[in-house]
Amino acid sequence: MEQRLLSGGCPLWLIHRPGPEILSAKLWLRGGSSADPAGQRGAAQLLAGVLSRGCGPLSGDALADLVEGRGAGLRCEASEDGTLLSLKCASEDARLLLPLLLQMVSSPWLVEDQISLERQLNLQTLQRQKEDPFQVAHDQLRHQLYGDGAYGHDPLGVEAELEQIGQDQLHQLARRLGQQGAVMVLAGRIPEGVDTLLLEGVEQHRWPTTEPPRQAGPAGLKHASLKSSRDDTEQLVMMLGTTTSPLGSEQALALRLLHCHLGIGMSSRLFIALREEHGLAYDVGVHYPARLGDAPFVFHLSSSSDRAREACQELLNEWLRLLETPLSDEQLSLALAKFRGQEALGRQTGSQIADRHALVLGHGLPFDFADRSLREAAALTPADLHKAAQALLLKPSLSLCGPASAIAAAEAVWSSHPLNR
Amino acid sequence: MVQLDLPDAPVICLDFWCQAGSCYEGEGESGLAHFLEHMVFKGSKQLDAGEFDLRIEALGGNSNAATGFDDVHYHVLVPPAAAEESLGLLLDLVLQPRLDPTDFDMERQVVLEELAQSEDQPEEVAFQQLLRLSCLDHAYGQPILGERQALQNHSPASMAAFHQRSYRSDRCCLSIAGPLKDIGIRDQLEQSALAQLHPAEDHAGPRPLKLHPGEHRMELPRLEAARLLMAWQLPGAADQQTVIGGDLLTTLLAEGRRSRLVERLREQLRLVESIDLDLNVLESGCLVLLEAVCEEEQLPEVRQEVRAVLEQLQDQEPSNAELERAKRLVGNGYRFSLEAPGGVAAMVGNSTLWGRHHNLQAPLDWLEAWTVERLSKDLICQLSPELAFCLEAVPA
Numbered sequence: 001m002e003q004r005l006l007s008g009g010c011p012l013w014l015i016h017r018p019g020p021e022i023l024s025a026k027l028w029l030r031g032g033s034s035a036d037p038a039g040q041r042g043a044a045q046l047l048a049g050v051l052s053r054g055c056g057p058l059s060g061d062a063l064a065d066l067v068e069g070r071g072a073g074l075r076c077e078a079s080e081d082g083t084l085l086s087l088k089c090a091s092e093d094a095r096l097l098l099p100l101l102l103q104m105v106s107s108p109w110l111v112e113d114q115i116s117l118e119r120q121l122n123l124q125t126l127q128r129q130k131e132d133p134f135q136v137a138h139d140q141l142r143h144q145l146y147g148d149g150a151y152g153h154d155p156l157g158v159e160a161e162l163e164q165i166g167q168d169q170l171h172q173l174a175r176r177l178g179q180q181g182a183v184m185v186l187a188g189r190i191p192e193g194v195d196t197l198l199l200e201g202v203e204q205h206r207w208p209t210t211e212p213p214r215q216a217g218p219a220g221l222k223h224a225s226l227k228s229s230r231d232d233t234e235q236l237v238m239m240l241g242t243t244t245s246p247l248g249s250e251q252a253l254a255l256r257l258l259h260c261h262l263g264i265g266m267s268s269r270l271f272i273a274l275r276e277e278h279g280l281a282y283d284v285g286v287h288y289p290a291r292l293g294d295a296p297f298v299f300h301l302s303s304s305s306d307r308a309r310e311a312c313q314e315l316l317n318e319w320l321r322l323l324e325t326p327l328s329d330e331q332l333s334l335a336l337a338k339f340r341g342q343e344a345l346g347r348q349t350g351s352q353i354a355d356r357h358a359l360v361l362g363h364g365l366p367f368d369f370a371d372r373s374l375r376e377a378a379a380l381t382p383a384d385l386h387k388a389a390q391a392l393l394l395k396p397s398l399s400l401c402g403p404a405s406a407i408a409a410a411e412a413v414w415s416s417h418p419l420n421r
Numbered sequence: 422m423v424q425l426d427l428p429d430a431p432v433i434c435l436d437f438w439c440q441a442g443s444c445y446e447g448e449g450e451s452g453l454a455h456f457l458e459h460m461v462f463k464g465s466k467q468l469d470a471g472e473f474d475l476r477i478e479a480l481g482g483n484s485n486a487a488t489g490f491d492d493v494h495y496h497v498l499v500p501p502a503a504a505e506e507s508l509g510l511l512l513d514l515v516l517q518p519r520l521d522p523t524d525f526d527m528e529r530q531v532v533l534e535e536l537a538q539s540e541d542q543p544e545e546v547a548f549q550q551l552l553r554l555s556c557l558d559h560a561y562g563q564p565i566l567g568e569r570q571a572l573q574n575h576s577p578a579s580m581a582a583f584h585q586r587s588y589r590s591d592r593c594c595l596s597i598a599g600p601l602k603d604i605g606i607r608d609q610l611e612q613s614a615l616a617q618l619h620p621a622e623d624h625a626g627p628r629p630l631k632l633h634p635g636e637h638r639m640e641l642p643r644l645e646a647a648r649l650l651m652a653w654q655l656p657g658a659a660d661q662q663t664v665i666g667g668d669l670l671t672t673l674l675a676e677g678r679r680s681r682l683v684e685r686l687r688e689q690l691r692l693v694e695s696i697d698l699d700l701n702v703l704e705s706g707c708l709v710l711l712e713a714v715c716e717e718e719q720l721p722e723v724r725q726e727v728r729a730v731l732e733q734l735q736d737q738e739p740s741n742a743e744l745e746r747a748k749r750l751v752g753n754g755y756r757f758s759l760e761a762p763g764g765v766a767a768m769v770g771n772s773t774l775w776g777r778h779h780n781l782q783a784p785l786d787w788l789e790a791w792t793v794e795r796l797s798k799d800l801i802c803q804l805s806p807e808l809a810f811c812l813e814a815v816p817a
Contacts, residue, residue, distance in 0.1 A: 018429045020760055061679065068677040069742075071749030073757075090753060117691060124694035128646045128714060131543055232642055234537040265483055266462065266474035276471060279530030282538055304537050334479055341481030344431050345498055348761040 001367070004195055006102075008206035010178070013367065014195060015187040015353055021091040023188040024351040026358035027101045029085075030180035030212045032078040033157075034150035034293070037173075042122060042157015043165050044078035047173050049118040051076045051085070054109030055100070063100070072097055076104070078155045081217060081292040082362050083177070088351055091189040098194055101184070105177045106207040112167050119165065122156050129154075133401045134302070136229050137237040141399035144225045145243050145296055150218035181212030183361040188350030214364030217246055217293025224395040226414055228407045236308040236402030236410060240315055241298030244392040247290040248365045253377055254388035255297060259288045261327060261335040261385075262299075262318075264342065269331075273318055274301055280311045292363055297393060308406035312398075312413040319396055320419045326386035339377055343370055422610065423773045424597040425765055425781075432482070433504040433599030434766035436496040437515050438774040441587035442489045443567075444560035444627045444705065452567015453575055453583050455488040456532050460580060461495065462486070463524040465517045470524055473514045477507060484511075490561050491627060491658075491704045492774060498763060501600050508606055509613065512595075516588060516614040520577040529572060536566045543644040547814040550639060551650045551710070555632050555810030561703065590618035596770025598762040630654060630706030635810050640817040646694065647720050648814040649727070651711040653804050658702045661777060665751070665787045666800050667707060671698045673739055673747040674730070674804075675711075681730050690726060692719050704775065709804065717815045724813075728806045735805065738797040752788055 004012040010027075036043045052074060053060035067074045072089035074097075085104060089097050129135045139154060146152035156162075186194070220243020245252050262269045263286030274284045284301035299319060303311035327335070346352050360369045398414050400407050414420055443454045464470040477484050482499030495515050499507045539545050549564055556562030595615060597606070610616060632654035656663045675682045675698035686693045694714040701708040715723050758764040759781065772779065 020756060022757060022760060064678040068679050068750060069746050071746075071751075071753035073753075088757065090756070117688070120691060121687075121694055124646065124714070128694065131643055131645045133541055233541040235534070235541055265478040267471060267478045272471065275531055276527070279527040280534070282531055282535035302534070302538055302541075304534060334475070337479045337481050341478065341483065341500075344481060344500060345483065347431055348763075350760070 004199060006184070006199055006207070008208045009211070010207065010209045011183045011211050011361065012195060012198060013183070013185045013357060013361065014190055015185065015357065016190055017188060017350060017353070019189065021189045022350055023089055023091045023094045023186060023190060024349070024354045025087040025098060025101060025184065025186045026354045027085040027105065027182065027184045028358040028362035029083045029105065029178050029182045030081065030362060031176070032080050032082045033153065033155035034080050034218050035180070036157070037169070039161055040165050040169055041153045042162035043169060043173055044083060045155045045157060046115070046119055046122060046162065046165055047170050048076040048078040048083045049122065050110055050115050050170060051104040051108050053114040053118065054111055056103035056107045059109070060111070060114055067097065067100070070097060074100070080151055080155060084358065086351070091191050094191050094194050095197060098198060102198065102207055106205055108174055110167055110170050110174060115167055115170060119162060123159060123162060126154070126156050126159055133231050133233050133235070133237045134300070136231065137239045137399045137401040140227050140229055140401065141239045141241055141298065141397065144227050144397040144399060145220050145241060146218070147221055149220070151220065151291070151293060178207060178209035181362070181364070182209040183212055183358060185354045185358045185361065187354035187357070212362050212364045217291060220294035220296070222395060224420065225397045226411065228400040228411065230404050230407065231401050233402050235302040235304055236311070236400060236406035237300070237302045238312060238315055238410065239298055239300045239399040240319055240396050241287070241296050242393055242396045243294040244297045245294060246292055247295065247363050248369065251388035251392060253373055254380055254385045255288065255392060257332070257335045257339060257377060257380060258322065258385055258389060259286050260338040260342070261331055262286050264338045267334065270299065270318060274311070274314055278310070278314060280307055280314060290359060290363070305403050305406035308402070309409040309413055312410035313417070316413065316417045316419050319393070322389045322393060326382040329382065332382050332385065336377060340374060343374060422595045422597070423769050424601060425769055426601040427598055427762055427765060428600050428602065430599045430762045431500070432498050432762055433501050433597065433604070434496060434498050434762040435504065435508055435511055436494055436596040436766035436770045437511060438492055438494045438594045438596060438770045439588055440491065440592040440774060441493050442491040443563065443565045444490050445587055446560070446583070449571060449574065450579065450583060451563060451571035452532070452565075453580060454493060455565050455567060456529070456572065456575060457518070457580050457584060458486045458488045458493050459528050459532055460520055460525065461515055461518045463521065463528060464519040465514045466519060467513050467517070468510065470521070473510055476510060480507065482507060488565055490565065492771070494767070494770065496763065496766065501604065504599070504604050505606060505609060509609060512613045512615050516618065518584060520581055522577050525577045525580070529575070532566070532572060533569065536569060536572070539566060543641045543814070544648065546641060547639070547648050547650060547812065550637070551652055551810065551812045554635065554637050554812065555652045556630060557633055559628065559630050559705070561630055561705065561708070586621070588618070589621040589624070591620040591624060593618065594770055594774040596766045596773065598766035598769065627705040630703070632706065632708070633810065634808055636812070638813040638815070641814050642817045644814060644816040646714050647717040647816065649711070649713040649715065649720060649723050650812040650814065651727070651809045653709040653809050655700070655707040655709060655800070655803055657706050658704050658775065659777070661784070662787045662790070663799065664700070664702055664707060665784060666791055666796060667700045667709065668751050669744070669747045669788070669791055670796060670800050670804065671700045671709060672750050673743055674698050676747070676750055679746070681734065682727065685730055686713065686723060686726050692723050692726065720813055720815070724811070731804055731806055734801050738793045738801070741793060744791070744793050744796065748788055748791070752785055755784055
């Protein structure tokens with residue numbers, strides 16, 4: 001591993017690994033959909049989509065010809081906390097393609113015609129997502145957990161606001177790209193001289209940025225609520241969740257182990273309790289993404305309408321169990337084994353490795369954060385995990401999507417359950 | 422058994438393949454192949470229900486399985502030090518399932534939930550209907566998850582019979598990829614249930630597919646955008662060179678902004694939110710499936726433009742530059758898929774299962790052998806609009 005600093009201030013990490021002649025590159029920029037300006041929800045994703053539609057000397061078509069002509073993959077996407085540019089290519093093409101990442105963020109074309117197309121595609125995707133009851137329940141819960149706060153909307157945006165975002169707004173946003181910090185990570189077979197190429201800048205242009213600082217991200221709401229959406233489906237989708245704490249915060253590691261205990265693998269607590277012991281669901285799990293701010297911690301499952309009452313009861317019971325009963329030593333050992341296993345399984349490809357390091361560094365955490373976490377996790381006790389659950393998981397909210405009768409059954413369970421008192 | 426040494430990989434993949442997909446189901450057996458895949462994880466003669474998952478995950482690994490039309494596979498990813506123990510567990514689990522009646526009834530509920538979850542996705546309903554109408558009574562037209570009523574009727578005995586006749590020595594393959602140094606599995610395999618398997622008594626391969634061109638329009642509740650779905654048939658997986666050619670053709674047509682369909686329908690005319698063309702490699706006959714997502718009122722124009730793009734390709738062969746671009750994309754996609762042990766084990770496992778023995782370089786050589794003339798002569802004509810089944814799904 002080597003560390004460099006690009007002339008404009010962007011840290012560059014090179015992770016050399018043996019294996020096939022493939023290179024993965026990630027450029028992570030702080031400021032995703034949570035930084036969408038007021039009245040412009042969806043702007044970060046729209047900008048991300050337009051970045052690959054022309055930059056530097058290349059039109060959108062020329063850029064696509066270059067990338068696709070080399071059989072490479074290039075993606076730009078905004079998430080809640082950042083915008084990620086990903087390139088995967090044959091190592092022999094790295095010299096040709098890598099500079100594109102810097103050109104896209106430093107000199108995007110932002111042509112009105114291309115903005116219009118990208119905006120139309122995003123609006124259509126938002127509309128189509130409503131077909132999926134999981135998406136409906138998820139969107140609903142997001143609003144319950146974050147209101148109109150920075151994490152309160154889909155990175156794709158809010159239709160009425162997205163429709164109004166134009167070239168001027170994107171130019172303003174593009175000028176600020178990287179101002180809150182950025183980091184580039186390369187992993188795989190890195191050809192000699194590629195770092196020099198990047199260090200020299202693109203056409204003598206320095207893209208000014210800094211190492212992403214460690215700072216607090218957006219907060220979540222801390223009160224419980226119930227929301228339901230009626231839909232003519234076979235199943236009722238249930239999501240039970242709350243907002244917790246940022247990646248790297250004091251009790252986040254304890255929550256990560258609880259996540260492993262509850263939702264990782266077929267020996268996980270929720271899988272056994274809901275699926276194996278009761279046959280209530282096919283898909284059941286926990287959603288706990290890494291976030292700069294208060295991350296959501298969510299149980300999710302879908303169950304047939306006629307079993308909604310039982311499924312809701314069991315789901316709420318499992319959450320209550322977390323608050324009332326510490327894990328046994330055996331359960332903690334298994335959770336630790338899964339945590340270690342997840343780390344190993346997440347390092348199989350150069351793309352996975354670059355992705356994970358870009359995320360950690362983008363959060364202002366040290367390069368060896370994952371290894372440190374592995375060591376620190378081994379020292380945690382069942383009492384530590386229980387304390388974290390009691391501190392962070394006290395007041396979950398419930399989001400439902402499905403037929404009216406199933407919603408009524410689940411709402412009745414919710415209103416009388418001890419978790420809701 | 423096939424194994425491939427990947428000395429630098431951090432984990433080993435053990436991948437057990439069997440010619441026991443849904444197309445081997447007989448009368449009244451709808452959904453049985455997939456249901457069996459679920460039941461396998463409910464324990465064996467030596468392992469209690471859930472014990473396999475617990476032990477594999479305690480070793481820092483994970484496991485999963487997938488049932489297709491032609492085959493089923495069960496795969497485990499573990500740290501190298503845990504490979505020998507995991508192999509014993511995997512073979513025991515897959516080859517000697519317990520099929521306990523109480524577990525059977527519980528797991529049936531889980532499969533029915535999986536079916537209900539799938540039926541709540543209107544896009545999946547539309548695709549299922551496309552296959553049903555275009556493949557008619559062929560197994561590829563029937564749902565892998567099974568029909569609800571048939572699932573209610575299955576019993577542990579009928580499942581045991583399916584397992585007994587399908588999981589045979591000449592229909593199975595164990596594939597291993599990862600750092601194999603210091604892994605001694607030969608003796609273990611000789612003592613395992615795998616070595617005790619007998620060949621099938623009557624092994625008929627999958628029935629050839631004959632896709633029926635036609636068209637259908639359906640209204641679907643909860644659909645938010647219209648879909649144009651089309652299906653074509655290409656030769657089966659055994660014709661490996663044609664499979665690669667099919668990959669090239671679908672890439673040339675719909676992979677990336679500069680591909681013909683994407684450029685015309687999404688970028689220029691802005692008629693669709695997305696347009697995809699996928700090659701599904703199947704033994705009885707590969708299926709090329711097109712999906713365009715658009716507004717309902719745009720459907721006629723979308724259909725017309727798809728037709729125009731396909732006819733233009735038939736009238737005038739693609740340029741060499743287009744072919745080179747497609748070769749790069751397909752070749753790199755193949756190389757990228759082999760970066761992780763799971764991808765390697767799946768590729769060599771599936772090939773070996775179906776008697777296609779070749780080294781990892783061979784597909785790249787076949788790729789290079791394609792020319793625009795050959796593509797036009799052998800393949801483009803098979804993607805004619807007249808040969809397709811076309812389904813329009815619109816919001817109810």
